[in-house]
Amino acid sequence: MPLDPSKLRPATRLVQGGVQRTAHGETAEALFLTSGYVYDSAEQAEATFTGAVTHYQYSRFANPTVKMLEDRLCLIEGAEACCTTATGMAAVNAALLSHLKAGDRVVASRALFGSCHWIVSTLLPKFGIATEFVDGADLDQWRKALSRPANLVLLETPSNPMLELVDLQAVADFAHQAGAVVVVDNVFATPLLQQPLTLGADIVVYSCTKHIDGQGRVLGGAILSNKKWIDDTLLPFVRNTGPTLSPFNAGVLLKGIETLALRVDASCRSAAAIADFLAAHPAIGRVWYPTRQDHPQRALAAKQMSAGGTIVTFEVVGGKAGAFAAMNAFNLIAVSNNLGDSKSLATHPATTTHMRIGEVERARLGITDGTIRLSIGLEDVEDLKDDLGQALAAVARVPATRAAE
Ligand SMILES: *Cc1c(COP(=O)(O)O)cnc(C)c1O
Numbered sequence: 001m002p003l004d005p006s007k008l009r010p011a012t013r014l015v016q017g018g019v020q021r022t023a024h025g026e027t028a029e030a031l032f033l034t035s036g037y038v039y040d041s042a043e044q045a046e047a048t049f050t051g052a053v054t055h056y057q058y059s060r061f062a063n064p065t066v067k068m069l070e071d072r073l074c075l076i077e078g079a080e081a082c083c084t085t086a087t088g089m090a091a092v093n094a095a096l097l098s099h100l101k102a103g104d105r106v107v108a109s110r111a112l113f114g115s116c117h118w119i120v121s122t123l124l125p126k127f128g129i130a131t132e133f134v135d136g137a138d139l140d141q142w143r144k145a146l147s148r149p150a151n152l153v154l155l156e157t158p159s160n161p162m163l164e165l166v167d168l169q170a171v172a173d174f175a176h177q178a179g180a181v182v183v184v185d186n187v188f189a190t191p192l193l194q195q196p197l198t199l200g201a202d203i204v205v206y207s208c209t210k211h212i213d214g215q216g217r218v219l220g221g222a223i224l225s226n227k228k229w230i231d232d233t234l235l236p237f238v239r240n241t242g243p244t245l246s247p248f249n250a251g252v253l254l255k256g257i258e259t260l261a262l263r264v265d266a267s268c269r270s271a272a273a274i275a276d277f278l279a280a281h282p283a284i285g286r287v288w289y290p291t292r293q294d295h296p297q298r299a300l301a302a303k304q305m306s307a308g309g310t311i312v313t314f315e316v317v318g319g320k321a322g323a324f325a326a327m328n329a330f331n332l333i334a335v336s337n338n339l340g341d342s343k344s345l346a347t348h349p350a351t352t353t354h355m356r357i358g359e360v361e362r363a364r365l366g367i368t369d370g371t372i373r374l375s376i377g378l379e380d381v382e383d384l385k386d387d388l389g390q391a392l393a394a395v396a397r398v399p400a401t402r403a404a405e
Pocket of ligand 1: 087088089090113116156160185187188206207208209210219220221
């Protein structure tokens, strides 16, 4: 008797979910590198186009390898339907542009991934869509902004890079009263640590580029929601505008996601240990990690997340000079603006990912010149601590005049 995949536990779903074997009985998911499909007859082609029969038509619409990934993502998220995209940004863009029209109103948390911020602040207003930003942690601001009718709420929790949380249940309640759907960018939490759909969100988006591949190889995105919204609102947009995930990348992501639970669990344990290690270090001003005692929203983290995540953010004393001295002294940790990789990566947000938003907006988000975002990979945690320890010793050697810059 075939297994009911909804009865399986998450780690099993990640490996077995959505598998469709061909007649050859291959163990690994087959890579269908094909753009088109052939029909047995002209009649079958016609019936496919009228919808009388189900048959693959064209890989901009659907592809068997991509379908396996979408089915697996549905199972892991507990969602009715999924549509993958070529990148995480294509997922955010498609979710927003398919749902919105001129005259609509969007409320978003200020602490958004840079390109998401650009879509809300710059792209949407060009099409006559009004947008308003609020401080994500401040429920009064959400309540006020959503006391008027709205069409869509976009938020990220935990946020990049300051790991600020948004109360998903509370904001979803305000949003629904205002008539808005709630779109959650769940990249930092991954589908394993936080399930926004169970907390009232309507739509969840991912950059599969991050933890789902988890090995820094391919770009990808995903949008999950109820079947009606995906079929009626999203799919016509995606199928006609073409931000489609390639079958090759879907094949890579299918193998990447098999180890998601193992990787996220290991990286979370290391990240929590590293947050404690950094907090005790004299060259560190402050550490942000959602489940630490000194995180102002630790109670909310305990309520809506099952672990603190794979990212640790900290502030080095000595501003930019201190942060650069530490980053240039890393031997193991690499300088990169990426995250969610098996290799540990350090980012200086003020000069890279958050350079364009400007000093005023950075100050509002709490990003200082000494802030470093660390994405914890799969190295031995003791080696990571050794590398951080020796690099932070370099901060102490930065001359006081440079450190004061
Ligand atoms: C990386 C990222 C994105 C964009 O994903 P891409 O795959 O790079 O297009 C969106 N949101 C968050 C939180 C991200 O980290």
